[in-house]
Amino acid sequence: MVLAEPTAAAQPCWTPADSAALYGIDAWGDPYFAVNARGHITVQPRGDRGGSLDLVELVQGLQGRNLGLPLLIRFDDILEDRLERLNAAFERAITQYGYAGRYQGVFPVKCNQQRHVVEQLAESGRRWHFGLEAGSKAELLIALSLVDDPEALLICNGYKDQRYIETAILARRLGRQPVVVIEQPDEVGRIIQASRELGAAPFIGIRAKLASRSTGRWGSSVGERAKFGLAIPDVLATVEALREAGLLGDLRLLHFHVGSQINDIAVLKDAIQEAGQIYGQLCQLGAPMGFLDVGGGLGIDYDGSRTATAASTNYSLQNYANDVVATVRECCEPLGIPVPTLVSESGRAIASHFSVLVFDVLGSGGVPGRVPPLGENEPLIVRNLRDTLAGINALNPSSLGGPSEPAGERLVDRLQEAWNDALKFKEDALSAFRLGYLGLPERAMAEQLTWACAEAIVERLPASGVPEDLQALRAALAGTYYANLSIFRSAPDTWAIDQLFPVMPIHRLDEQPTRLGSFADLTCDSDGKLARFIGHGHAKPLLELHPLREGEPYWIGMFLGGAYQEVMGNLHNLFGSTNAVHIRLAPGGGYQVDHVVRGDTNAEVLRAMEHDPELLLERLRVASEAAIQRGDLRISDVRRLMDHLETSLRQTTYLQA
């Protein structure tokens, strides 16, 4: 008997649009990511303003430049487009609500401190006098140095010692606009002292602890127990201390931050209302003010569900801008005070979309469904399973279905029958084994054939109208896909705080993904896995994937990870940074590679742990010499060993396909 290979696709009519719907790319990826007719992901770096790149061709082109996977691709056009959208949303809201003030944002450096990223933001942001927000001395140095626009704001948050404060005061004389935000009650004393010593004051801001409720992962960033900010009694005491020191005239800004990724717009509205009132009171106490800084928190719809759930938001960028503008206006009008310049510190909302991580799959593991070779004198039970498998492989939706019954339903019926048969035969095999009629090799064959039946069935299942136990078969067959990546390095928040990012194949999207699977990374840590995927408002444990094909790569993209992941990533198992590239649409079509940032080499990660790679090599040279003397190693073997080690030191820490 000749067994047909299970090749027939269940859904000959599966289209790239079906993949787009399955992975929800039009919901979370709009307007930057889509699927084309070839079944590849495309990137529209300028959103709906034209220009498109085939991500697969891009990766191939980069591989041609010796930039292997995993690869972080940064689209600087997207970064610019996000800035533009944020500013445009506020401009529209300001016009719509007749707001007699402006918007002037800052980018929180902690979101992504990479040089090329911050430089790009400073450059693109010039048009709107966009500034930076710093939370440490090192970030302050970046901010002071990269933004030389005298109108841009440099918001100085975080804990501040004397040197930090004096730096900000002196930078004001340099023509910059640093605003020292008082976050702790004792900072006011230090500001007063530094101002006396230097005979000059900084611009001063106050961060208020709001009482408004919050939700989500960072909900505790507000309220009385928040780590940062002044409680209302401290706000009043600070105002009086500044007044006494003659510095009240430099109090210009009120700041609050209700935590990152605000899922529910109602939370934000409450906070702005409360802050708007505090702002008005500060004006009435005699501070000149002029700026209201609504902090970060503008969220990203990671799963595209538009719901107030962890991986989503129930509002758009425009809704956000409208609510900030309208609410602040409503607060100021009755008090008869001029509306402030609105500042936001939107990090996630600016930086999430622009970088895409592409990694390859090294192999997959799952149930042992390989078809065993036909043996001589196979027991009847095993033969029955073989026949069942052949029967399934012969099923073809186009040959089924009569005038009264659609082909799909008929197919599902037949598959269900076949599965019932397979289960029965497998049970028979187990009984026979228990009774001693079947040997271990035959039992192994029976198991392999049963799984092979399951795989052949799953490959033929239509996308819909499948009964539950056949659906469950898909999950039972779920495989582990081995990813050339460390999640601790490249997607730390998936591990640390259960963050969800959209993950999907970047090619083969014209083929139905017939498998379910999750990813295991390269680290020897059982937490090193990706096993939570976006669903509609909930996470799912398995992702639809394609069976691997011999000799063909399988490339997966992780999207919306441009904020926080890089710097939070660590060297677990000594996997270093991946290669990164900056891509721009070229003026004449196609793309240009603006910067290449090489991933850490093995030598670099070793040095990070204080090892000296040369010294490590030297010890092995000595040990090898001894092995040659003992006759345990040939000279040519030693040379090969040293070659491998020396080459590895110069290469990135990831596997080479």
Ligand SMILES: *Cc1c(COP(=O)(O)O)cnc(C)c1O
């Ligand atoms: C982290 C942080 C931000 C950025 O928040 P996003 O939610 O990424 O916009 C803004 N302001 C402060 C004070 C922060 O600590």
